[in-house]
Structures are given as C-alpha cells and as structure tokens.
Amino acid sequence: MNLIGKNIKTSRERCNMSQKELAHKIRVGSAKIEKYETGESIPDTLTILKICTVLDIPVSTIMNSGLHSTQIPEHIPYEMYNPQELNESECYRFLNHDV
Structure with a gap:
C-alpha cells in the first residue's frame, strides 16, 4: 500500500463510506478504488480532487503523510475545491499550490 492509497482508505x-459508495460518487468502478487503496494504481489529479471533494477533505490530507489537516488552506480559493469546474491544467496548478 502506498501513502496516497493509505490516506484515501x-x-x-x-x-x-464503502469503496463502492465512493466509486459511485466519483463515477468510477469500485475495483478502481480498491486498486488506489492497495497501491496497485495511483489516481490522476482530477480523480484525487473528486475524492477529496466527496470526502470533504483538503488535497493535502491525501497527499501528505499526516491525516491531521481538515481545514481548507487559506491560500487556496474555495472554488478550486470544485473539480467539476476545473480543467486539467488548473488541477495541476492547484496541487502544486501555484494558485
């Protein structure tokens, strides 16, 4: 299991939430969630944003080694947390804190 997978789980x-419920909410098969959580596969940027939106957590919770952060960082605008409105380049900027 990798760090991202462990943090998603x-x-x-x-x-x-079950794997099946999360999968349904982000519109992927439940086998994908299992692969993410076991480290067999790593979610792309947009999928990470969708997972974070559904679970109501900041991206740093998934990407960092600690799961203690539950607040949206002040330097990131709230609208950046809505992946339905982001294109791929905006997602990369968001994850790299170039907002």
Missing part, C-alpha cells in the same frame, strides 16, 4: 473509512 483512512479518509474514506472516517466518512463511514
């Missing part, structure tokens, strides 16, 4: 479980 921990965050999903904290929300009392």
Whole structure:
C-alpha cells in the first residue's frame, strides 16, 4: 500500500463510506478504488480532487503523510475545491499550490 492509497482508505473509512459508495460518487468502478487503496494504481489529479471533494477533505490530507489537516488552506480559493469546474491544467496548478 502506498501513502496516497493509505490516506484515501483512512479518509474514506472516517466518512463511514464503502469503496463502492465512493466509486459511485466519483463515477468510477469500485475495483478502481480498491486498486488506489492497495497501491496497485495511483489516481490522476482530477480523480484525487473528486475524492477529496466527496470526502470533504483538503488535497493535502491525501497527499501528505499526516491525516491531521481538515481545514481548507487559506491560500487556496474555495472554488478550486470544485473539480467539476476545473480543467486539467488548473488541477495541476492547484496541487502544486501555484494558485
């Protein structure tokens, strides 16, 4: 299991959500969520944003080694947390804090 996968699983479980429920909400197959959580696959940038939106957590929770952050960082505008309105280049800027 990789760090991102572990953080996805921990965050999903904290929300009392099954892999199947998360998969449905981000519109992927439930096998994809299992692959992310076991480290067999790594989600792309847009998928990470969707997961974070559904679980109501900041991207740093998935990307960092600690799961203690639950607040949206002040330097990132709230609208950047809505992946439906972001294109791919905006997602990369968001994840690299070039906002």
